[in-house]
Amino acid sequence: MTARARQLLVQAALAAALALAAWYFVSNTAANLEARRIASGFAFLWREAGFEIGETAGLAYSAADSYLRALAIGLANTFRIALIGIVFATALGALLGLARLSPNWLLAKLAGAYVEVIRNVPLLVQLFFWYALISENLPGPAEALNPLPGVFLSNRGIFFPLPGDSPVLSGFNFAGGATLSPEFAALLVGLVTYTAAFIGEIVRAGILSVDRGQIEAAYSLGLARRAAMRFVVLPQALRLIVPPMTSQYLNLTKNSSLAVAIGYPDLVSIANTTMNQTGQAIEGIAIIMGVYLTISLSISAFMNWYNRRVALRGMLR
Amino acid sequence: MKWFRDNLFSSWPSAIATIAILWLAWKLAPPFVDWALIDAVWRSPDPRACRQPGGGGACWAFIAEKHRFILFGTYPFEQHWRPALATAILIFLWIFSSMRKFWNWWLAAVWGSGLALIATLMWGGAFGLAYVENERWGGLILTLLLASFGVAFAFPLSILLALGRRSEMPLLRTACIAYIELIRGVPLISVLFMASVMLPLFLPAGVSIDKLLRAQLALILFAAAYLAEAVRGGLQAIPRHQEETADALGLSWWGKTRLVILPQALRISIPPLVNTFIGFFKDTSLVLIIGLFDLLSTIKVSLQDPAWSGFGVEAYLFVSAVYFAFCFAMSAYSRRLERSPAHAGAPRPLVDS
Numbered sequence: 001m002t003a004r005a006r007q008l009l010v011q012a013a014l015a016a017a018l019a020l021a022a023w024y025f026v027s028n029t030a031a032n033l034e035a036r037r038i039a040s041g042f043a044f045l046w047r048e049a050g051f052e053i054g055e056t057a058g059l060a061y062s063a064a065d066s067y068l069r070a071l072a073i074g075l076a077n078t079f080r081i082a083l084i085g086i087v088f089a090t091a092l093g094a095l096l097g098l099a100r101l102s103p104n105w106l107l108a109k110l111a112g113a114y115v116e117v118i119r120n121v122p123l124l125v126q127l128f129f130w131y132a133l134i135s136e137n138l139p140g141p142a143e144a145l146n147p148l149p150g151v152f153l154s155n156r157g158i159f160f161p162l163p164g165d166s167p168v169l170s171g172f173n174f175a176g177g178a179t180l181s182p183e184f185a186a187l188l189v190g191l192v193t194y195t196a197a198f199i200g201e202i203v204r205a206g207i208l209s210v211d212r213g214q215i216e217a218a219y220s221l222g223l224a225r226r227a228a229m230r231f232v233v234l235p236q237a238l239r240l241i242v243p244p245m246t247s248q249y250l251n252l253t254k255n256s257s258l259a260v261a262i263g264y265p266d267l268v269s270i271a272n273t274t275m276n277q278t279g280q281a282i283e284g285i286a287i288i289m290g291v292y293l294t295i296s297l298s299i300s301a302f303m304n305w306y307n308r309r310v311a312l313r314g315m316l317r
Numbered sequence: 318m319k320w321f322r323d324n325l326f327s328s329w330p331s332a333i334a335t336i337a338i339l340w341l342a343w344k345l346a347p348p349f350v351d352w353a354l355i356d357a358v359w360r361s362p363d364p365r366a367c368r369q370p371g372g373g374g375a376c377w378a379f380i381a382e383k384h385r386f387i388l389f390g391t392y393p394f395e396q397h398w399r400p401a402l403a404t405a406i407l408i409f410l411w412i413f414s415s416m417r418k419f420w421n422w423w424l425a426a427v428w429g430s431g432l433a434l435i436a437t438l439m440w441g442g443a444f445g446l447a448y449v450e451n452e453r454w455g456g457l458i459l460t461l462l463l464a465s466f467g468v469a470f471a472f473p474l475s476i477l478l479a480l481g482r483r484s485e486m487p488l489l490r491t492a493c494i495a496y497i498e499l500i501r502g503v504p505l506i507s508v509l510f511m512a513s514v515m516l517p518l519f520l521p522a523g524v525s526i527d528k529l530l531r532a533q534l535a536l537i538l539f540a541a542a543y544l545a546e547a548v549r550g551g552l553q554a555i556p557r558h559q560e561e562t563a564d565a566l567g568l569s570w571w572g573k574t575r576l577v578i579l580p581q582a583l584r585i586s587i588p589p590l591v592n593t594f595i596g597f598f599k600d601t602s603l604v605l606i607i608g609l610f611d612l613l614s615t616i617k618v619s620l621q622d623p624a625w626s627g628f629g630v631e632a633y634l635f636v637s638a639v640y641f642a643f644c645f646a647m648s649a650y651s652r653r654l655e656r657s658p659a660h661a662g663a664p665r666p667l668v669d670s
Contacts, residue, residue: 011488018492025519032518104331105324106338120644121637122599125613129637132629254504261606268506281514288507289499296502 029282036279044278045071051273053265055181067274074270075291081184081266082253085191089252090245092192093199100204111200118197124258126194131186131262134158141173150177157181183264187256195252199245206241207233246303250296257292267291364624379628380635383619387635390455390610396447400458403435407461415650420584428469435462451529455610457639459529463601463611467536468544468594474537475544476583479552480574482545493545500542505603508535513607532604540597547593551586552578591651595644602640612636 033040045068052063057076061069099111118126135155139145144154150161158180159167167177180188210233218228259266268288275284326332356374358367360381367376380387389397410431414424439458442448454462481493500508512535517525526534555578563573583590605614616632619625 007486011486014489014492028521029518032520032522035522102331102334103324103327104334107331107334110338116645116648117641120595120599120641120648122602122613122640124602124605125633125636125640128613128617129630129633132633136627136629257504257506258603258606260506268504272510275510275514281510282518285507285511285515288510289503292504292507293499293502 038279040280040282042283044274044280044283047278049274050277053270054263055184055265067278070270071267071274071287074265074267077259077264077270078253078256078266078268078291081187081191081256081259081264085188085195085252085256086249088188088192089195089199089248092196093248094203096196096200097203097207100200101207115197115200118194123190123194123255124261127186127190127258127262130189131182134182134186141169144169144174155182158185181264183259183262186262187259187264191252191255194255195248198248198251202241202244202248203237206237209240210236242307243303246299250299253295253299254292257288367628375631376628377631377635379619379625379631382625383616383622386456386619387612387615388456388458390459390615391453392455393447393449393453396441396449399438399441399446399449400454400456403438404458404461406431406435406438407458407465410465432466432469451527454529456615457612459610460598460601460612463533463536463604464594464598466533467540467597467601470537471540471544471597472590474541475548476579478541478545479548482549483552497542497545500539501546505539505600506606508539509603509607511535528607529609532607532609536597536601536604539600540593543593543597544590547586547589548582550589551582551584554585555582588651588655591647591654595647595651598644598647599640612639 030040046066048064049067049070050063051070053061053070053073055077056073057080059073059076061073096111096115099107100115102108102111134153134157138153138155141152141154141156144152144159146152150166152159152167152174154174156173159174159177160180161167161177165176167174167179214232214236215228218232223231256266257268260269260272263269271284271288275281278284325335352373353375358374358376358378361367361378362382364376364379364382367378385394385397389400392400410428413419413427419427437443438446439454439462440449440451478493478497481489482497484490484493509532512531513528516531516534520526559577559581560573563577568576601611602613604611605617608614610618613636616636620629620632
């Protein structure tokens with residue numbers, strides 16, 4: 001038998017095995033659903049959800065709204081945590097990466113120890129830790145910590161002022177200003193501190209990858225350390241930093257699904273409630289996976305475009 | 318003196334950073350030491366000792382009181398030596414596999430018998446050991462088991478996936494790419510949900526797999542996709558002429574892959590494999606969300622005891638320390654491997670013949 005015939009045979013066998021497995025699972029599932037009297041399809045999305053959502057990212061929602069709207073609120077909450085998280089994680093990560101390369105021994109060691117501790121403890125443990133710290137160990141609103149004027153830390157959440165609107169204690173809680181719920185605050189702090197440790201390592205590796213001669217050349221041109229970083233090192237390092245940074249952004253977005261464990265109403269958490277109420281597990285999981293796959297694929301597509309654009313500027317590496 | 322000037326006060330910003338760090342340490346370290354060590358309650362069967370007015374210290378007595386449950390879950394109390402021994406065997410297996418001189422095909426046999434021994438110990442029902450159903454397994458051993466069995470099954474699968482991804486057969490290649498990218502594109506929690514609520518629907522009526530095995534299956538399928546990418550990195554690093562030489566020697570595809578390509582590729586991919594494994598080890602903590610009693614769940618359940626509630630910070634610091642001990646050992650090992658001359662140099666074949 002020729003190699004080509006064998007390849008065809010192997011692939012035909014693979015196709016047959018996949019089709020057989022698919023048929024087996026689909027027919028079992030259909031029989032099981034019928035036996036349990038669970039309707040299939042997405043018609044349930046237009047039924048009344050009947051549950052309240054604690055945070056709605058500024059959108060209107062009530063228990064009388066449909067499951068579809070509830071899931072949309074969940075998605076908005078996922079985007080809210082992911083976007084804010086990415087901004088802060090990038091800033092903290094860049095600082096960490098620079099700190100690890102600092103000529104100051106104390107600063108470099110401190111940043112190194114931070115990265116080592118954070119990276120070796122599961123994110124879920126860290127989320128529980130921050131949540132316990134906020135909800136069990138911060139004082140109630142009446143004795144809230146007040147580290148900066150107008151900013152209050154309490155076990156009901158974190159309150160900070162908006163222009164012309166400061167939080168004021170009224171009754172048992174604060175009114176006015178902006179509020180971060182304990183769940184959101186714990187998730188944000190956890191995701192940012194965790195992802196920043198990974199971003200810090202990427203930034204460090206990117207900067208270290210720039211040829212030593214480039215830095216010496218910059219110094220000999222009379223550039224100060226800061227200017228050499230800004231005009232010579234960073235533009236070159238960025239090319240190496242961007243691709244792994246993208247996967248960290250994706251990781252942060254996927255990790256925000258751990259919200260379900262501390263009760264922040266993200267997409268996964270709302271889909272979980274929906275599945276428990278309607279029993280439509282397949283549709284619920286398909287929605288979660290579909291949404292995350294769409295996000296992953298669009299970010300990869302954007303990053304490929306960005307990489308090509310950066311590469312086209314035509315700098316030698 | 319010179320060291321201080323060069324490393325701590327080399328410039329104005331550096332000097333300011335040094336002083337700021339020292340000031341922060343001066344402000345934060347003493348209250349932390351007071352809380353964690355000096356004012357802490359170390360041992361007390363009575364939670365009221367931790368709640369005395371004015372006593373602002375950590376309540377490590379909570380860990381001391383609950384340590385059996387945290388480590389072994391609901392496993393029958395008088396049988397705790399079995400999970401303890403299984404934990405020791407597992408840790409021994411890991412240390413054994415970390416040594417370079419044992420890296421050959423025999424390792425697979427050692428792992429096979431080691432895992433069989435552990436399964437016998439944990440389940441029992443033979444050699445005079447009482448049968449313990451796996452609903453009662455929990456604590457540290459469950460975390461280690463999920464990670465160990467997970468990687469033991471995911472690793473061979475990942476090699477097949479990585480080879481498939483580089484295959485010349487379009488259908489096989491597409492199937493492997495689709496699988497790897499699908500799994501890597503979704504959060505682990507959705508794969509775990511799939512195993513816990515969707516898998517039972519896939520099976521014919523009357524057939525059921527228990528929750529632990531379903532979660533284990535999900536973890537294996539998840540880990541395989543990530544490990545496959547680490548293996549692929551190693552495969553890509555093999556120079557083209559290696560393959561051509563093997564072809565010239567008349568080796569079949571399997572012979573070439575088994576004797577020439579894989580021994581070299583796997584050696585190269587060991588550091589990224591270890592790093593992927595560290596991530597996977599941490600990820601096993603997510604089984605808490607679908608209701609399994611791993612190390613993190615047992616401590617969370619301990620916190621639900623009303624007498625001891627409110628000591629979350631102590632509890633999670635303790636779990637963090639346990640996870641850190643395992644992960645730090647592994648990452649230190651992976652760093653040493655990357656630096657070792659044997660790794661940087663040309664890979665030696667695994668099989669001498």
